[in-house]
Amino acid sequence: MDMRPEPFVPPAPIPRTVPPSRLEIIRTVLNNPLELWGVPSYTLPWIETKFFSERTLIVNDPGLIRHVLVDNAANYEMSEIRQLILRPILRDGLLTAEGPVWKRSRKAMAPVFTPRHSKGFATQMLRKSEEYAEKYEDLGEGKVFDISVDMTELTFAILSETLFSGEIVTESNDFSEDVDNLLHRMGRVDPMDLLRAPAWVPRVTRIGGQRVLGKFREIVAKTMARRQEKIRRDPEAAPQDFLTLLLQLAGPDGLTMEEIEDNILTFIGAGHETTARALAWTLYCVANSPHVRDQMEAEIDRVMASGADPVDWLDQMPMVRAAFEEALRLYPPAPSLNRAAIANDEWESPDGKRVRIDAGVTVLIMPWTLHRHELYWDKPRAFMPERFLPENRGSINRFQYLPFGAGPRICIGATFAMQEAVIALAVLMRRYRFDVTPETNPWPVQKLTTQPRNGLPMRVSRREGISSAAN
Template identity: 90%
Template sequence: MDMRPEPFTPPAPVPRTVPPSRLEVIRTVFNNPLELWGVPSYTLPWIETKFFKERTLIVNDPGLIRHVLVDNARNYKMSEIRQLILRPILRDGLLTAEGPVWKRSRKAMAPVFTPRHAQSFAGQMLRKSKEYAEKYEGVGAEGQVFDISVDMTEITFNILSETLFSGEIVTESDDFSDDVDSLLHRMGRVDPMDLLRAPPWVPRLTRIGGKRVLGKFRGIVAKTMALRQGKLHIDPASAPQDFLTLLLQLAGPDGLTMEEIEDNILTFIGAGHETTARALAWTLYCVAKSPQVRERMEDEIDRVMASGTQPVEWLDQMPMVRAAFEETLRLYPPAPSLNRAAIADDEWVSPNGERVRIDEDVTVLIMPWTLHRHELYWDKPRAFMPERFLPENRGSIDRFQYLPFGAGPRVCIGATFAMQEAVIALAVLMRRYRFDVTAETNPWPVQKLTTQPRDGLPMQVSLRPPKPSGVN
């Protein structure tokens, strides 16, 4: 008999059993799109439907996903509604640019994010994680409550600032985390005018309050660029050879425009750390509710860090820590939907001969949120079970049933960077501290570009208790 306790099932919307009315669709998409999806989205390989007379294909089948994102990716562009939301914020940043602009930017940034180069950041990630962990000095065994969603935004921003910008992002205050949250809350959600496909010049009343904070971010970028340009003008050899310098040196008729450089810097400052931050916070929450998983992670962290292994090797040396983070990415994917639109008619044939026709202009929704919780592809799909991602089990997971970083030409350029950063940060934090839930810890996932906990994530942080005598 299996005496192991049932795995923890984290909070998430229950699939709808009755289709929503048009008014419910508008209200739900505005408040929290994660609550929109019904039972078919979690049980069928694909679904054809209509939203406001627009034909939509919801895709969960890994083979069809591969067809759209990889095999025939040239036939699919970013969907209009996604661009209506993101382009006002990021303009021609890497997440929103298309065609030649995107190719130019992607090619320019690729050298910084190769696995080998990303691994060179490990030492800086370790140092900034240790510096941030000092925030919890003095909590003692009794503990103190912190909003972990805020703290993880701060630690990942510190790491991003140090690794890609050499610590020279010109922020003006200590409320950066609040600014990021405000930007995503005001600017990063669907407005009713988006659903109605109103042109960009039609005011989005829900975003009016976000223009001030967006202007603040643009100001941060302008000052950061000006500071570095000054250094490059005075003595190019003395300027840090980092991501910021690389972009500025690419300015010119054969490279990037200054506007494109600004857009990409904003993309990384405003959103480059946000996805990792949210996933780290959800990981600490899920681990706190899974004592056996936490114990295995702590044992692994203690052993590896005591051995003197360099942080660049931790991603491979800490499989349980990595698995816990990857399982959290499954349950709470930072990017819960990937939206595309067909440029021309297309067709895909499944291995058993079923044909799926995708007409020109049909919107294709590939949703990691439903795909990662799909009953056809996962055992106990709503449960937190990190062992799925241990090396001996990974082979059973299809490449296109797990998409925390997307896939194809537009796969997340910082995937290796994010994975390494997450394992290092978790190891540093969990080596000394315990993160536990309190009576006020009742998170609910909400989609605001990323999957974040509504009203934050208060958790009690305390010193880890000493191990019993004789336990290694």
């Protein structure tokens, strides 16, 4: 008899059983696109449909996903609506650049994010996590914190330390609020985007975000200027980090100063955001799964007591890693990957079914629906970290799980993020328990990333038998 408790099913929109009207589509896309999708999106391998007379192919089949993102990736560019939303913020940053500009930037940054180089950040990640954990010691036992805000602060501290040597020029303590404001104001669909209005047409919903975007641009400019002065005074003494690497690439054969600024903004404004959201959702799901939490705590205690180097924790804490990966499945930080076909294309499934993709067709690959798809997952809406334990993950197709995308544009920081998450979870859960309260009532909302509406207020308490100095 299976004595395991029923898995926790975290909050998410129920698939629509009736297609939305045109007005409902507009309202839902503007408020929360995650609530738009109907039963077919969670049960069929692909769907051909139309949005505002524009032909769209919604793709869930792993083989077809591979075709679009890998095998014939050169035929698929970023979709127009995605660029209308993101380019005003990031311009030619790595997430939005295309063609030669993207290739040049990706090649320039790749050395920093190789698995080997990322492992070199482990000690800094550990130190910043331990420093941040002190916050809960200083502010009282059993106090309630908004964990979604806290994880943004923590991941920003780690990003700042590892990639910028702690030298990002910020002058306020409300950075988390600024990030949320930037994504809320600037990272949402505007009615003009749906109508494919040119970029110069004002987007009323984003007017309020221009101030905070200007603030981020100012942070980037000051950070660059301060480091350039250090390099000018004494090149050998300047930190040899991501920031210095980018600045050294300036020139006719490298990156323009504008491209460098755009990429720094991309990492400061969004580089830590995806990990922060996934960490918060992990702590929330674990708090509602006591049997999972018990296994994670036992694993963390054993590995940390052994004195293992943090660079090895990713491999030595399979349950911690699995819980984070399961949270990434249920709440993918990037819930949609939007492409558009450049030329006519065709794909044939193993059972002989053909899919024709005409030039100009929008292709939606949505980790949100793919990760909850009934064809590919057992109990797809449930939090079940055991799916990702080493003995089970072989049954997961590479292209049915896309928290970091796939193909040439796969997230450059995937290894960095996985290592950071395991180290942060281990440090926090070694010392504390994170529990839900009656006010913990999150609802997933798509604002570029999958964020919790209403925040994630959680009660933080010391674990019994663990001293405040435990590490």
